Amino acid sequence: MATQTVAATKMAQPEINYLNHERGLKSWLLTLDHKRIGLLYLVSVVFFFIVGGILALLIRWELLQPGQTIMSAETYNHIFTLHGAIMIFLFLIPAVPAVLGNFALPIMIGAKDVAFPRLNLASWYIFWLGALTMLVGIVTSGLDTGWTFYTPYSTMTSSGVTWVVLGAFILGFSSILTGLNFIVTVHKMRAPGMTWSRLPLFVWGLYATSIVQILATPVLGITLLLLALERILKIGIFDPALGGDPVLFQHFFWFYSHPAVYIMILPAFGIISELVGTFSRKGIFGYKFVALSSVAIAFLGFLVWGHHMYVAGQSATASTIFSLLTFLIGVPTGVKVLNWIASLYRGSIWLRTPLLYALAFLFVFPIGGFTGIALGTLGLDVPLHDTYFVVAHFHYVMVSGGLLAFLGGLHYWWPKMFGRLYNEKLAQLAALLIFVGFNVTFFPQFILGTQGMPRRYFDYVPEFTLLHQLSTVGSWILGAGLLLVAAYLLHSLVKGQPAPANPWGAGTLEWTHTGRIPSPHNFERIPVVTRGPYDYHLAEEIFGNGHQGQEAAVTPAQGQAPQPESTR
Amino acid sequence: MAHATHHIIPRPLLLKVFLALVALTIITALTGQADLGAFNFMHVPLAIGIAVIKATLVVLFFMGLKYDRPINALAFIIGLLMVGVFLTFTLLDMLYRGDIGNLDAQPIRGPQIEQVEAPSGSP
Numbered sequence: 001m002a003t004q005t006v007a008a009t010k011m012a013q014p015e016i017n018y019l020n021h022e023r024g025l026k027s028w029l030l031t032l033d034h035k036r037i038g039l040l041y042l043v044s045v046v047f048f049f050i051v052g053g054i055l056a057l058l059i060r061w062e063l064l065q066p067g068q069t070i071m072s073a074e075t076y077n078h079i080f081t082l083h084g085a086i087m088i089f090l091f092l093i094p095a096v097p098a099v100l101g102n103f104a105l106p107i108m109i110g111a112k113d114v115a116f117p118r119l120n121l122a123s124w125y126i127f128w129l130g131a132l133t134m135l136v137g138i139v140t141s142g143l144d145t146g147w148t149f150y151t152p153y154s155t156m157t158s159s160g161v162t163w164v165v166l167g168a169f170i171l172g173f174s175s176i177l178t179g180l181n182f183i184v185t186v187h188k189m190r191a192p193g194m195t196w197s198r199l200p201l202f203v204w205g206l207y208a209t210s211i212v213q214i215l216a217t218p219v220l221g222i223t224l225l226l227l228a229l230e231r232i233l234k235i236g237i238f239d240p241a242l243g244g245d246p247v248l249f250q251h252f253f254w255f256y257s258h259p260a261v262y263i264m265i266l267p268a269f270g271i272i273s274e275l276v277g278t279f280s281r282k283g284i285f286g287y288k289f290v291a292l293s294s295v296a297i298a299f300l301g302f303l304v305w306g307h308h309m310y311v312a313g314q315s316a317t318a319s320t321i322f323s324l325l326t327f328l329i330g331v332p333t334g335v336k337v338l339n340w341i342a343s344l345y346r347g348s349i350w351l352r353t354p355l356l357y358a359l360a361f362l363f364v365f366p367i368g369g370f371t372g373i374a375l376g377t378l379g380l381d382v383p384l385h386d387t388y389f390v391v392a393h394f395h396y397v398m399v400s401g402g403l404l405a406f407l408g409g410l411h412y413w414w415p416k417m418f419g420r421l422y423n424e425k426l427a428q429l430a431a432l433l434i435f436v437g438f439n440v441t442f443f444p445q446f447i448l449g450t451q452g453m454p455r456r457y458f459d460y461v462p463e464f465t466l467l468h469q470l471s472t473v474g475s476w477i478l479g480a481g482l483l484l485v486a487a488y489l490l491h492s493l494v495k496g497q498p499a500p501a502n503p504w505g506a507g508t509l510e511w512t513h514t515g516r517i518p519s520p521h522n523f524e525r526i527p528v529v530t531r532g533p534y535d536y537h538l539a540e541e542i543f544g545n546g547h548q549g550q551e552a553a554v555t556p557a558q559g560q561a562p563q564p565e566s567t568r
Numbered sequence: 569m570a571h572a573t574h575h576i577i578p579r580p581l582l583l584k585v586f587l588a589l590v591a592l593t594i595i596t597a598l599t600g601q602a603d604l605g606a607f608n609f610m611h612v613p614l615a616i617g618i619a620v621i622k623a624t625l626v627v628l629f630f631m632g633l634k635y636d637r638p639i640n641a642l643a644f645i646i647g648l649l650m651v652g653v654f655l656t657f658t659l660l661d662m663l664y665r666g667d668i669g670n671l672d673a674q675p676i677r678g679p680q681i682e683q684v685e686a687p688s689g690s691p
Contacts, residue, residue, distance in 0.1 A: 215650050251658045302653060306661065315664035318657065 017419070017517035032117035033520060038103030039417065040124050045099060048090035048131070053482065055083035060441070060475040063468045066460055076458040077144035084147030085138075085164060089171050090131055092402040093260060096267035097213075098127070098178055100409045101206045103417060105182060107510035108200045110191020110529060112521045115184035123177040130170030137163020146456060148257070151238045151249040155231070169224045172217040175263070179213030182206050191509070193529035200508045200533040201277070201290055205270020208294035209263050212301060216259035223252040247313050254305035262301040264398060266294055268405030269336055272358050275408050276340045278506040279355035280347025283534040286339040293332035300329045310381045319378055326376035333369055337362065352504070353427040357408030360435045361400050368396030371446065386456075389449025392442045399438055407434070407485065414489065415503050416510055419517035420496030426488040433481030440474030508533045575635035585629045592622050 018035045028036060059080055062069045071079065106114050114120050137143065137160030145154045145161060154161045186199070186207050199207075226237045236242030238249040277284045284290055306314055306322030340362060349355070371393040375381050384390065415421055444467040449455075453464050460468065502511040510518070513527045531538040596618045604610055628634040633641055 215646070219654070245662070247661070248658070251654075251661065255654055302650065303657070306657060309661075313665070314661045315666070316668040317664040318661035321657070321660060 015515065015517070016519060017515065018520045019418070019517055021520045030121070032113070032121055034102050034106050034114050034117065034120060035417075035518060035522075037120050037124055038099050038101075041094060041098040041102060041127070044124070044127065044131075045091050045095050048086050049095075052083055052086040052091055053479065055079050055086070057475055057479055059083060060472040062458065063460070064472045065469075066462055066465060068458075073458040074144070077456075078142045080456060081143045081146050082138060085134065085143065085168075087398075088147055088260075088264075089134065089168055092264040092398060093171075093175060094127060094178075095264075095402060095406045096271065096409065097182070097206055097209055097263070098123070098174075100202075100271065100406070100413060101178075101182065101209075101267060104413055104510055105203055105206055106185060106189070107514060107518060107522050108203050108508050108533075109186060109189065110194050110509050110513070110523070110527050111185060111189035112523065112526070114181045115189055116181050119177050120181055123174045123181070126170060126177065127174040130167045130172075130174060132167075133170055134164050134167030137161070137167065148253060150253075151246045152240070155227075155239060165224055165227070169221055172220045175213045176217050179210035179217075182210040183214070186210075191526050191529055195529075197288065198529055198532045199291070200270075201273030201284060201287070201294075202267070202270035204291040204294050205267045205273070208298040209266040211295075212259045212263050212266070212298050216256050216263075216302070219252060219256040223249070223256070226252070247309065250309050250312055251305070254308045255302075258305040258308065259298075259301045261397070262297055265401040266297060268361075268401040269294060271405045271409040271412070272340060272361055273336075274506075274508070275354045275358035275412060276343050277534040278412070278504050279350045279352060279358070280344050281350065281505070281536055282343055282347040283532070283536070284339065285342035285345075286335070287532070287534070289335050290339050293335045296332040297329060300325065300332070304329055304376075307376050307381075310378060311385045323376055323378045327373065330369065330373055337366055337369075350504075353422075353424060353431055354408045354412040354504075356428060356431040356435075357404050357411065360431065360438075361404045361408065364396055364400035364404065364435075364438065368393055368398075368400055372397065383452075384449060386454055387449035388445040388453045388455055391455045392445035392449060395442045395445075399442070404434070404438075407431075410489075412504070413510075414492070415499030415516075416514070416518065418493055418496075419499050420492045421499045421503060422492040422496055423488045426484060430481045430484040430488070433477055433484065437474050437476070437478030437481050441471050441478055442474070444468075444470045444474070507531075507536055507539045512539070575632065577629060577632060577635070582629065585625050588625060589622055592618050 018033055022031075028040065031037060031040075058070070059076070062071050062076055062079075102114070102120065106112065140163070141158065141160035143160055143164050145157060149161060149165060186203060190199075229235050230237045230239060230242065230244065234242060236244035238244045238246050240246060273284055273290060303325045304322060306318050307326045310319050310323075340358075371389070375384060375390065375393055411422070411427060445453075448464055448467050448471075451464070453460055499516055501514065501516045504511065506512070509527055509529070513523055596615055599614050599618075600611060627644065633644060
């Protein structure tokens with residue numbers, strides 16, 4: 001009788017989860033819960049993505065016709081710089097690790113939270129401090145150097161370089177602290193049985209990213225310190241008039257910023273691994289190679305920065321070595337791409353929106369990668385340097401790695417974040433629009449680049465008009481796709497169907513061992529892990545009934561029923 | 569757990585390390601001003617060498633890395649390695665500037681221009 005009464009009381013109570021166990025603005029602003037901090041980051045980076053996206057649309061609008069269309073040349077310089085700085089520092093770098101990493105990593109390894117929850121919250125505040133510092137510089141004096149802040153122009157211009165670089169410096173601390181938190185969490189807080197070879201590949205990706213964040217980001221601080229020493233104490237470091245070397249600035253800048261590209265890409269690789277594994281119902285082909293190739297990329301990523309400087313006056317000896325090393329980085333990247341394709345081969349493909357983004361990534365990213373090899377070739381880089389070819393290459397890598405993987409991951413974890421399903425048909429339509437829009441926007445830019453259209457130019461010769469117009473139309477399609485994503489995701493928050501605990505039939509702990517929305521401490525009992533993340537043949541809790549997908553979902557009873565526990 | 573095994577460095581040892589650091593600082597100042605004759609070129613390497621010894625003492629004793637788990641030493645060494653990587657590759661640029669010839673001294677396409685001009689200039 002007593003047992004029945006307890007059960008009845010449980011059923012009557014609303015489900016306690018991380019979203020509703022505390023209410024009010026204060027509970028969000030002072031939260032130490034990694035999932036809530038992930039959502040705080042989500043709102044923040046989406047805000048900056050919208051700002052950066054609007055700037056991108058303005059850039060493309062200006063380039064619709066030769067000559068002045070909607071803004072002056074000077075304004076154009078400010079707009080493209082802002083687009084780059086905001087997208088890189090305030091969206092791409094924090095998007096995957098800080099949003100999806102924060103939300104999923106601790107649950108994926110069976111931990112209740114990250115190792116340092118207070119530091120985690122501090123990272124978010126530091127992120128905003130850095131962002132606001134940047135915005136102060138941008139609003140008060142503008143910025144027209146491009147996101148790379150190259151000397152000597154950046155020391156001569158009256159725009160707000162100091163504020164923006166200081167902002168980037170502060171943002172760097174946020175990045176370092178997140179990386180530090182993740183490394184300690186992965187080392188110290190794995191659940192019993194969660195060995196290194198059972199880590200989900202997203203965790204491997206985040207781990208490799210964290211190493212890069214910790215080792216590379218301080219160099220940005222050193223660079224700023226040297227700039228300050230030069231400006232205040234007149235010690236010649238970068239300024240030739242004082243006996244300095246402007247190319248040295250590029251060495252410092254790219255020693256951080258090239259690995260920073262991998263900060264944006266490596267966690268994206270992790271997401272693709274999760275999506276491919278889950279939606280092909282198959283173990284990732286060559287799990288260990290895929291995992292260790294992330295670490296190899298993180299390591300090699302430190303040795304290739306000079307490929308940005310072939311035409312900057314760098315010695316031919318250094319350029320030759322950097323070119324060779326740049327080719328090498330194609331090897332671990334190729335390992336990943338081929339292994340993903342091999343994983344899909346003869347898999348039980350379940351074509352849902354997250355997988356569509358992964359497939360789009362698999363199409364788009366190699367184009368970015370191969371054109372990167374072209375640009376890494378010493379001779380070929382000379383005519384292509386600073387043309388639209390570089391712009392297209394960069395966007396093919398960054399938009400595929402940053403945006404497509406982020407959207408894929410967001411659609412994948414959305415039901416776990418909010419316990420609601422989005423409209424699948426609209427989501428597939430949006431994925432198609434984004435894929436088409438992206439390619440129509442950026443593929444013409446490869447052609448423009450080979451024909452000699454320089455990057456960062458406000459005007460162009462009439463011969464380039466058609467390709468520029470095509471690119472602009474593409475940006476509208478891309479924008480429409482993204483608007484559609486925003487619309488159905490927001491709609492799903494209010495009217496979306498309640499999601500089961502494991503709508504995708506995935507094999508990782510956040511799906512198999514939590515309720516439809518995780519509880520504040522993720523698990524009622526710390527799970528004991530007895531199989532790898534993609535061992536579907538061992539995952540009886542998912543496929544015990546011989547079905548897959550929604551039918552086979554692990555749906556706990558109302559009121560956050562006890563989590564299923566691996567017993568094998 | 570880690571705190572229970574934390575090594576407490578005895579005060580006399582810390583004092584000895586401090587005195588060693590002071591002594592090394594004095595040696596740096598003295599060797600910096602001394603005339604080493606034929607070995608004057610050794611001023612900078614000597615100063616850097618002494619600085620490395622001092623930094624090592626600080627890391628081993630004041631930061632307690634000598635008594636810490638090897639993984640922490642590894643993390644420290646990786647940091648040093650990154651500095652090494654940065655300096656090595658940057659010096660590969662700095663020390664070899666102009667290694668394909670001084671392009672400013674003559675027009676880049678000089679030889680080709682001469683070849684083109686030669687036939688037209690000849691009778």
